[in-house]
Each structure stands twice: as structure tokens, then as C-alpha cells.
Amino acid sequence: MKKTPRLIFTLLFMGLFQALSATVVKKVAPACWWAGMKNPELQVLLYGDNIASADVCISSKDIILKEVVKQKNPNYLLLYMDLADAVPQTFDITLKQDKKQIVVPYEIRQRKTKAAEIKGFNSSDVLYLIMPDRFANGNPSNDIVPGMLESAVDRKNPFARHGGDLNGIEKHLDYISNLGVTAIWLNPIQENDMKEGSYHGYAITDYYQVDRRLGSNDEFRILVEKAHAKGLKVVMDMIFNHCGSENYLFKDMPSEDWFNYKGQYTQTSFQTITQSDPYASDYSKKLAIDGWFTEVMPDLNQRNRHVATYLIQSSIWWIEYAGINGIRQDTHPYADFDMMSRWCEAVTLEYPDFNIVGETWLGSNVLVSYWQKNSKLAAPRNSMLRTVMDFPLMTLMNRAFDEETTDWNGGLFLLYEYLSQDIVYASPMDLLIFLDNHDTSRFYRKEDDTRNLNRYRQALTFLLTTRGIPQIYYGTEILMAADKANGDGLLRCDYPGGWQDDSKNYFDAASRTLLQNTAFAYMQKLLQWRKGNEAITKGSLKHIAPNKGIYAYERKFGDKSVVVFLNGNDRKQTIGLAPYREILPRTSATDIISGRKVELGEELDMENRGVLVLEF
Incomplete structure (x- = not known):
């Protein structure tokens, strides 16, 4: 032409x-x-x-x-x-x-x-927590991206990048779905173009871009669509408290008031208890809330209206763009209370059924309850945050299944006593409950596999049948173990079989040990049974104080009833059933674990560290 x-x-x-x-x-x-x-x-x-x-x-x-x-x-x-x-x-x-x-x-x-009708996660769901860099490498070609500051992959170094990506997760959606969970929570996938140690995702350098070593924005959107097609919701990790020091907003600050302490590194005290402490000094509160996590994670100033709008819009953009079902907000109490409340309201305005869970790593149920929406303890302030993380219960569960249980102290009595204090929560069913996560020691221990398998079974049973929204950390189903004392990198080990050159592939039952398959099958049975079980996902909770170390409770919804018995001791027990009649609607039931019929006459025999999940 x-x-x-x-x-x-x-x-x-x-x-x-x-x-x-x-x-x-x-x-x-x-x-x-x-x-x-x-x-x-x-x-x-x-x-x-x-x-x-x-x-x-x-x-x-x-x-x-x-x-x-x-x-x-x-x-x-x-x-x-x-x-x-x-x-x-x-x-x-x-x-x-x-x-x-x-x-x-x-x-x-x-x-x-119907973009506004996104279904958020709730107590009918079980979340499966994945660190994308450590789960599976579906596309080795994106392991090294030219021009990015940390491009090397070193699987022998627990603090380096290992090459896991979104494509690896996508290729294992059937595995995740068949396990029986109903949602996946991904540790941060946004760009972390940092010089080192950025595999975990918590030093964001671009709030609108998926890290190219994990994939692209389009690949994430497609992953969400494919997850939805398999009945899986998707929860996205976000961080409003801080960003990475290589973020252009920090390297070339719009103005110094975009960051706390005028963009000068000042270490936080980590004492976020000052947010609710009626006696806290202004100095202590400012240091805790405005101080920085580390020098490479500058603390954003959410009181700046432009910063607040930027962050709020970024979250809404991902919801609308990718169709995610929830957000887990990192370090929630470290950010400005009022701004975070406005954010929760802004998201709910656009997506009424959407859910946000805030990381509320505090030492007591009273302190955690302060952060839940409609908390009487925070009034007249209101966080508008529907779901908070029940860290105190996690701590107790890691102890309770180790100890012998008496009628008044230790072991399962700790769980009974803790749940009896749920009056401090505005909505106990909206608590996120978990045995472990990417920041804690893994729940399973290898020292005594027989003893720990019983501990594992009891803990999983309790987690999946008590009130709240359960979360399971990837690898728990195959008994992955790690102690935080050895460093966070080892808490986030690669899932064996996620890489082509792995000698073992634990995604395949034939490659797992008998013990691993036993644990996997136990979790799978509970998870698949829990799906759509309204007695568990919607029902009331009534419990009986431990008797001879045996803890029992009922979940009931309409005419559906599930009763759980846990023996908290290393010896067989026989208990009279008279004190339990009000939670036993009939004199026989089916144990969903073994499939056998259990007669509930005058007495009940329980094996040492035994579990019964009776469905009426």
C-alpha cells in the first residue's frame, strides 16, 4: 500500500x-x-x-x-x-x-x-494454605527472570527462591480438591523484586503485578477460574502495613508522609497490644504501630488519604479483576485502626458477601476479640473485620493433645475452658482456626510416630468439628514436620513431588509411606464428610466438662446432630453416659471414622487417645 x-x-x-x-x-x-x-x-x-x-x-x-x-x-x-x-x-x-x-x-x-455477588469464605469452608514458591514448579522457564534483583534458584537454601509457581498450583488442583478442602489461601503473589529473601512474598514492590517468577496477572486470573470450576474458593494474601524497600513508591517517595517516621527506618516494638491498652503511652503506641518490621519493609502511613485510597483500590482491583473470594490481611493490628475499618467497609460495599481475615497474632482471646467486627470491647470503635485469627486456640491445641487430661486441669480441659470464654467474641463461628501456618512450628512431630499419629488424629478431629473456619497448612496431610527454632525457611519446605527432579512424589499415594497414607486418608475422610454438613458448618455447640479425661461436645443444626468424644489420656477409659444424655439424641449412632455402629447404653468405652465422631 x-x-x-x-x-x-x-x-x-x-x-x-x-x-x-x-x-x-x-x-x-x-x-x-x-x-x-x-x-x-x-x-x-x-x-x-x-x-x-x-x-x-x-x-x-x-x-x-x-x-x-x-x-x-x-x-x-x-x-x-x-x-x-x-x-x-x-x-x-x-x-x-x-x-x-x-x-x-x-x-x-x-x-x-453478578461481579458484586462473589461468595466469600465462611464456616462451611476449610482453607488450604499454600506458599506458592514452595508447593510445585509447573513452569521452570519462569524460575529466572532477567532483570529481577533476585533471579537465582537454590533449593538447598531454605531462604532462597525454589521456583514454585501458579502453574504448579494449577496442575495440582485435582489433588487439592480430592483432599476435601474447599478453598485455597495463597501467601502473597504480588511482585517482590527484592535483592534477597523475597520468596515468601511479604515485601511487595508492585501492588498491581503478580511476581513474574510465579506467573502473570492473566495466569492468576485463569487459576482462580479453574479453581472455581472445581468448587474451590481462592483467598489472596495482602499487606497494607508495609511494602518492600525496592518498591518505587519508597525508592522515589511521592512525599515523605507516605511512610511512617518520614521514611526513616525505626524498628517497631511489635507490641500491638497498645492498640487496645487503655493505659498505653502515646510514645509506646506510636512506636508499635508506626515502627517498621525490618529495614527492608518500610512502614506505610495509612493516615495519609492518598496512601489509604491507593491501598483500598488495589484490593478492590484484584477482587474485580480475578474474582477472588477472600483476603487475608497480614499484620492487621500494625496498621491504622480507622483506615483499616474504612477499608473493610469499602470492600463490603462493593461485595456484600466477601470476607476478610486479619492476622491478629495476640496472646489472649480478649485481645483478639477486640479486632473482630462489632466487638463490645472496642466500642464505640468498630474494626468492621468479620474474621480474625484465633492464635490463642492454636497455642492451646499444640499443648492440649500432648498432655494428660484431668477433670480440672491440663490437656483437653484447656480446650473446654477456652471455648467456655467465647462470650468475648462477637461471632465465634467467624474465627479462623488452625494448628499451624507458615510462621509457626508445624503441628506434627516425628519423635514418636505412633504417639504423634494419635495426637494428629485428635487435633484434626477437633479442628474440623469445633466452631470456626478451619485452615490447614500444605503438607499437613502427609505429616510434614519442622520446628521454628530452625528458621522460618524450613517451615516452608518444598512439597515432595512438586519438582520434576524430586526423588519422591507425595502427590501420588503409591509413593507415600504407610504412615503418610494413613494420615492422608484420615484427613480426607473428615474433610469430605464435613462438606455441606450443616451440623458442623452452621450448628450450635454444646460441650461437657472433661470426665475421667474424656471431653465430649455436640454440634446441632435442626434435626441433625454430631457428637464428638475425645479421650485425653494414654489409657483406656470407661465412662457412664448419664451426664451426656442431653447431647445424645438416640441410643445408637454411626462413628464416621470407623463406619461402625456404636451403642450408647449405660457406659461407653474409649481407647487410649481415642476418637469417636458420632452422627445421628
Whole structure:
């Protein structure tokens, strides 16, 4: 085709604009948005060399440019737009500077049908926690990405990257689904372009980008879709308290008040108890909340309205873009209480059934309860956070199944006593409960496999039949063990079989030991039975104080009833059933573990460390 002078000029002009835009406007965040959101305001952050002096206009006729905010750093512009009347479209953001003109196309997308009706996770679910770098390597070609600061893969180093990725998780969705869990929680997948030790994901350098060593944004969206097709929800880990020191927002700060202590490293005391302490000094509270986790994790200032909006929008963007079902918020009490409350409200406004769980690593149920939505202890403040993590129960479970149980002390009595204090919680059924996670010693121990298998069975039974939302850490089903004293890297070991050159493949039952298959089968039976079991997922809880070391409780919903008996001692026990009649609707039931019929006459015999899960 013969090119006219006008066409040649147009092509050159477009090429000039594209080149200029690529070199001057380095970041546009978020990259797109959607029409029809409940909150019509949109913040667009532009980052580029000396763009603050530019005049800004937009080409859209139904979008209002409300505010153009300049920061102390001339490399930033913050645009606030009103999308109340906007329809899906692509419009131009034009920056005029001297005689130069930069055009940034921006897309407002059409929302998917029923996008606001996303189903969040709840007590009917069991979450399976995965650290993506350590689960399975589905695409070795992304192990090393040129230009990224930490590109090496060293599986012998527990603190280095190992090459696990989203594709590896996708290839094992059948394994996860067949196990019987109903949701997967992924440790952070957003970009962590740090110099070292970034495998865990908690030093984010780009809030809108999946780390390229894990995959792409599209690959994550596809993973979520495939998980949904198999009946699995997806929970995404997020961090609002801090970012990675290689994040462009820190390396070239919009202004020093984007970060606490004016961007100067000041170590936190980790005493987040000061948030609820009525006697805390201002100094102690500020140091705990505004202090930094580490020097390479600068602490974001959520009191800055621009920072708050940036973070809130980033979470909503991922919900809308990928269709995730929940968020686990890291270090929740380390951030500003009021801003985090507004965030929870903002997400709920757009997605009424969506759920967020906050990491509330505190030492007592009273302290944890302060952070749950509608807590009377926090009133008149309200965190608006529906689900909190029950760390005190985790601590007790790691002790209770080791000890001998008396009627008044130790062992299973600790669990009875703790649950009797649930009056401090606004909603006990919305607590996330767990035996371990990526930050704690693994629950299973290898010292005495027979003793620990009984401990494992009792703990799993309790976890999956008591109140709350259970979470299981990947590898628990095959008895992976690790002690935190040996370092966090070993708590996050590779799942054997997730790499092509692994000598053992524990995704395959034929490769597992008899002990591992016994443990796997036990967990699988409980998980598959729990699915849709309303007595467990919705039912009331009534328990009986330990008698001869035996703890019993009933879960009941309508005419459905499940009764659990746990023997907390290393000896056989026989108990009279008269004190238990009010939780035994009939005189016989089926034990779902063994499948046998159990007669409930005058007495009940229990094996040492025995378990009965009776379904009526």
C-alpha cells in the first residue's frame, strides 16, 4: 500500500507519543477500572519524570476530573475522577507540558455479570494454605527472570527462591480438591523484586503485578477460574502495613508522609497490644504501630488519604479483576485502626458477601476479640473485620493433645475452658482456626510416630468439628514436620513431588509411606464428610466438662446432630453416659471414622487417645 504524507506523519506522530509515554510515564496505577462500582471515585496514580508541572485533561464526556494532586516529588500526579455516570470506554489522559503532549489511554471496563455477588469464605469452608514458591514448579522457564534483583534458584537454601509457581498450583488442583478442602489461601503473589529473601512474598514492590517468577496477572486470573470450576474458593494474601524497600513508591517517595517516621527506618516494638491498652503511652503506641518490621519493609502511613485510597483500590482491583473470594490481611493490628475499618467497609460495599481475615497474632482471646467486627470491647470503635485469627486456640491445641487430661486441669480441659470464654467474641463461628501456618512450628512431630499419629488424629478431629473456619497448612496431610527454632525457611519446605527432579512424589499415594497414607486418608475422610454438613458448618455447640479425661461436645443444626468424644489420656477409659444424655439424641449412632455402629447404653468405652465422631 502506498503511504501518503499524512499517513506517514500520523505514524511518526503516534510512534513519538508511544516512545515519549514509555519513557516518561513509568507507572499508571491502577491500569484500568470498571464502570458501575458503588463508590464512583477513582484515584489514578501517574509516575514519571517531572510530570507534576503538566496540565491535565481527559477526553471523556461522562467522567469528571475532580482533583489533580501534586506531591512534593515532581515525578507524581494523583488524579481523582468521578465515574458516577461513566459507561465502559477507553479515554485519553493528556498531560501538556511546555510544547510536549503525552497521551495516556485509560480503560473503563464492563463489569462481569453478578461481579458484586462473589461468595466469600465462611464456616462451611476449610482453607488450604499454600506458599506458592514452595508447593510445585509447573513452569521452570519462569524460575529466572532477567532483570529481577533476585533471579537465582537454590533449593538447598531454605531462604532462597525454589521456583514454585501458579502453574504448579494449577496442575495440582485435582489433588487439592480430592483432599476435601474447599478453598485455597495463597501467601502473597504480588511482585517482590527484592535483592534477597523475597520468596515468601511479604515485601511487595508492585501492588498491581503478580511476581513474574510465579506467573502473570492473566495466569492468576485463569487459576482462580479453574479453581472455581472445581468448587474451590481462592483467598489472596495482602499487606497494607508495609511494602518492600525496592518498591518505587519508597525508592522515589511521592512525599515523605507516605511512610511512617518520614521514611526513616525505626524498628517497631511489635507490641500491638497498645492498640487496645487503655493505659498505653502515646510514645509506646506510636512506636508499635508506626515502627517498621525490618529495614527492608518500610512502614506505610495509612493516615495519609492518598496512601489509604491507593491501598483500598488495589484490593478492590484484584477482587474485580480475578474474582477472588477472600483476603487475608497480614499484620492487621500494625496498621491504622480507622483506615483499616474504612477499608473493610469499602470492600463490603462493593461485595456484600466477601470476607476478610486479619492476622491478629495476640496472646489472649480478649485481645483478639477486640479486632473482630462489632466487638463490645472496642466500642464505640468498630474494626468492621468479620474474621480474625484465633492464635490463642492454636497455642492451646499444640499443648492440649500432648498432655494428660484431668477433670480440672491440663490437656483437653484447656480446650473446654477456652471455648467456655467465647462470650468475648462477637461471632465465634467467624474465627479462623488452625494448628499451624507458615510462621509457626508445624503441628506434627516425628519423635514418636505412633504417639504423634494419635495426637494428629485428635487435633484434626477437633479442628474440623469445633466452631470456626478451619485452615490447614500444605503438607499437613502427609505429616510434614519442622520446628521454628530452625528458621522460618524450613517451615516452608518444598512439597515432595512438586519438582520434576524430586526423588519422591507425595502427590501420588503409591509413593507415600504407610504412615503418610494413613494420615492422608484420615484427613480426607473428615474433610469430605464435613462438606455441606450443616451440623458442623452452621450448628450450635454444646460441650461437657472433661470426665475421667474424656471431653465430649455436640454440634446441632435442626434435626441433625454430631457428637464428638475425645479421650485425653494414654489409657483406656470407661465412662457412664448419664451426664451426656442431653447431647445424645438416640441410643445408637454411626462413628464416621470407623463406619461402625456404636451403642450408647449405660457406659461407653474409649481407647487410649481415642476418637469417636458420632452422627445421628
